[in-house]
Amino acid sequence: MIVSVASGKGGTGKTTVAVSMAIAAAPVTLIDADVEEPNANILLRASKHDATDFSVPFPIVDPLRCDYCEKCAEFCAYNAMIVLKGLKVFAAPEICKSCGGCILVCPKDAISEKPRKMGLINYYSRLNVNLIEGEINVGEAVAKPLINELFRRLPEGNDVIVDCPPGSAHSVVESTRSADFVVLVTEPTPFGLHDLIEALKVTDSLKKPVGIIINRSDIGDDKIEILSKEKSIPILMKIPYSSEIASKYSQGIPPAEFSDYWREEFIKLWHNIMEIV
């Protein structure tokens, strides 16, 4: 089973929920798909036991073979091939999608591929939670290839929890695409409601079963609960504001690790999700 933890709004408690649920459901694999700012390990506090480069194929042009015919530039839908006649031909790394089309259309066989490093995949382990973390290089425009690679590295037979990036754009789609269930963490504020509605557009279009967790549930208004009734989406858990949770969070300790009560609650949550799926 794959459960993705997403939110729309940033800072609602996705990582706190994902890591707590992972500790409660262990043994389990946790994917940190928030590759721009991977921070699940701040709460898991595991030591890194392995790391590998993640590279994508990138076109290299042989200037001795190229006759500046521009076929590659005409073909590339993203304008990633730049042909300066008589001077230089090169590909733009942040635009190229590594499709290999330029190689196929080149009549002079002048284009080949070499790996271009765009990030790292890091492996951590603690409390029977195996964390696979993607870490994209600063300035990279597209996270999709790295996020997809994280899902290809899953060990077989393990249950999986995915800590998604915030938002509702392509990287969230990639992080929830293969999920059997999506947990949406929100807060009872106009911001939480607005971004929850955006996130639901993603899960609706992917036809994923969803449930809501309301964090800091005793502040704000009741509009999230009204929405959940209207759309028949279960509220799986409410986490009231607690200075103890906040204080432990500031030390990098998730609720399921320091509190027997919350570990039990997250175990119940996990079983509840398994029953729904």
Place this chain on the structure above:
Amino acid sequence: MLFAISVLENKPDSNLDPTFGRAGAFVIVDSDSGEIIETINNPNVNAAGGAGYATAQMLANKGVKAVITGSLGPNAYNVLNAAGIKAYYNSGYSAVDQVAKDFSAGKLKPIEQSLGRGRRHSGNF
């Protein structure tokens, strides 16, 4: 020597378009005669991405040696630089003939570096 001016519309009496990669059109002028030799639509106005690269490449392959525009993104700047094309700055929506005269009189400042990302049109002017 040929130079290009980014303009809003594909006509010789258009006004300067302050964007480069997604400028509406380009006017190409021969600096020796002062004559406009060509006006061309910019095919990259609605490009999904890489508009700065593609537009700079198009002008380079037309043999242009200078461009006049309002701002340059880093991609366009790097391609123009690689092609040995100098860029010059003109603000606002000045008339093409005035821009051309100012350029010939050496009144325009060179763009020495890209000032952040390129700009998209945000609506109708």
